Amino acid sequence: xxxxxxxxNTNKGTEEIKGDGLTHGNTMKKRRIDxxxxxIPASNSVFxxxxxxxxxxTLFGKISVSEPALTVRxxxxxxxxxxxxxxxxVYKIRVSCDDVPGFEGxxxxxxxxxxxxxxxxxxxxxxxxxxxNREDKELVKEFPAVNEDxxxxxxxxxxxxxxxxxxxxxxxxxxxxxxxxxKRGDTGMRKLHTSLAEGRKFQRNKVxxxxxxxxSLSHLQKVVIGHDKEGxxxxxxxxxxxxxxxxxxxxxxxxxxWNWLDTHLGLCETVCEIVTV
Numbered sequence: 001x002x003x004x005x006x007x008x009n010t011n012k013g014t015e016e017i018k019g020d021g022l023t024h025g026n027t028m029k030k031r032r033i034d035x036x037x038x039x040i041p042a043s044n045s046v047f048x049x050x051x052x053x054x055x056x057x058t059l060f061g062k063i064s065v066s067e068p069a070l071t072v073r074x075x076x077x078x079x080x081x082x083x084x085x086x087x088x089x090v091y092k093i094r095v096s097c098d099d100v101p102g103f104e105g106x107x108x109x110x111x112x113x114x115x116x117x118x119x120x121x122x123x124x125x126x127x128x129x130x131x132x133n134r135e136d137k138e139l140v141k142e143f144p145a146v147n148e149d150x151x152x153x154x155x156x157x158x159x160x161x162x163x164x165x166x167x168x169x170x171x172x173x174x175x176x177x178x179x180x181x182x183k184r185g186d187t188g189m190r191k192l193h194t195s196l197a198e199g200r201k202f203q204r205n206k207v208x209x210x211x212x213x214x215x216s217l218s219h220l221q222k223v224v225i226g227h228d229k230e231g232x233x234x235x236x237x238x239x240x241x242x243x244x245x246x247x248x249x250x251x252x253x254x255x256x257x258w259n260w261l262d263t264h265l266g267l268c269e270t271v272c273e274i275v276t277v
Contacts, residue, residue, distance in 0.1 A: 006092045006185050006215075090122055091153060092215040094188055096140040097130045105131025111143065122147055137194055142187070142215045153184075156245050158212045162192065162225070163239040165258070166205040170237035172261075174227035176202060180243060181224070182217025189224075202236060220253045226271030227261060234270075235262025241274065 095108060111124035124143040129135045144153040160178060164170050180187045195201045195208035202208060223241050227234060241255040255274040260266030 006090070006094070089150065090145055091150065092142055092144050092185070093124055094140065094142045095126070095130065096188070099132060099139055105129050105134055108141070132193070136211070136213065138213065140188065140190060142213065144215045154216045155213060156216055157247070158187075158214060159196075159209055159244040159247055159249075160192070160212050161207055161209040161242045161244075162202065163207050163242070164202055164204060165237035165239045167237045168204075169233060169235070170205070171203045172227055172234050172236035173202075173231040174229055174234040174236070176225065176227045176236075178212070178223055178225045178241070180212065180214070180217060180220060181222045182220045184216060184218040186217070187212055187214040220276055222273055222275045223255050224271065224273045225261075226269075229263065229270055235260055235265055237261075238272075 090113065093111060093113075095111070097103065097106060107129050108126040110126055113122040113124075114120070122145045125146060126141070126143055128141055130139050130141060131137070132139060142155065144155060146152055158180060160180070162176065162178075176192045177189050178187075178192060179189045190212050192201070192208070192210045195210060197206070197208050199206070220243055223243070225238070225241055227236065237260050238257045240257055243253045243255070245251055253276045255276055257272060257274055259272070261270050261272060262268070263270060
């Protein structure tokens with residue numbers, strides 16, 4: 001389980017705080033983290049490692065809280081206390097799980113963050129599954145902070161469409177990942193699991209669309225897309241990526257590429273960064 005905090009730096013206007021890190025000259029602050037996890041009825045889940053990572057580009061280092069062979073039973077309340085630098089104004093969190101063998105899924109009910117010195121609290125009403133077998137079939141979820149002092153940001157299901165070119169060998173059977181970047185942060189790297197289009201994904205001259213749920217990014221600026229090179233002839237010819245804020249939205253961002261993502265063709269790279277036009 002990984003939790004990422006995204007915050008506005010209170011010393012630099014609305015610049016987003018990102019990146020790994022926790023050792024800096026700033027005053028260290030203690031925070032208590034409470035999160036309530038409920039599991040599939042009548043089952044227990046053994047998860048070998050519980051990591052809580054704070055992301056902050058102005059700090060350095062890393063912190064993790066680990067409980068080897070942690071067993072979480074149905075309706076368990078997990079309490080953690082960690083010390084961090086100043087995170088600024090947290091406006092969202094991202095919770096993710098690894099797809100490890102035997103992992104059936106977790107139901108995350110709520111997440112609570114308390115700054116122990118100022119007693120400032122942030123609550124995140126989650127009520128969702130982190131599972132590939134239930135609901136949205138996702139292992140990554142984002143939640144906006146609920147705070148009387150700031151507006152709660154909307155959560156969108158972005159429609160991400162991957163356009164494969166009409167060239168011999170353009171298709172791929174590799175796993176494809178994408179990250180969306182906007183004025184208000186990013187989605188983190190997401191695996192494109194389930195296409196809205198019928199048939200096998202990422203085939204020649206085909207468009208596959210995927211739902212990527214995230215707290216509003218505001219105006220999109222770029223995407224990073226790539227694959228893991230799995231399978232014979234894993235390279236693909238990518239025409240473009242298009243993104244809509246929702247299935248009903250008229251607004252669309254276009255990210256043209258018209259090149260290979262291949263170790264031997266084009267730029268000989270399997271990951272690319274594309275800015276919008």
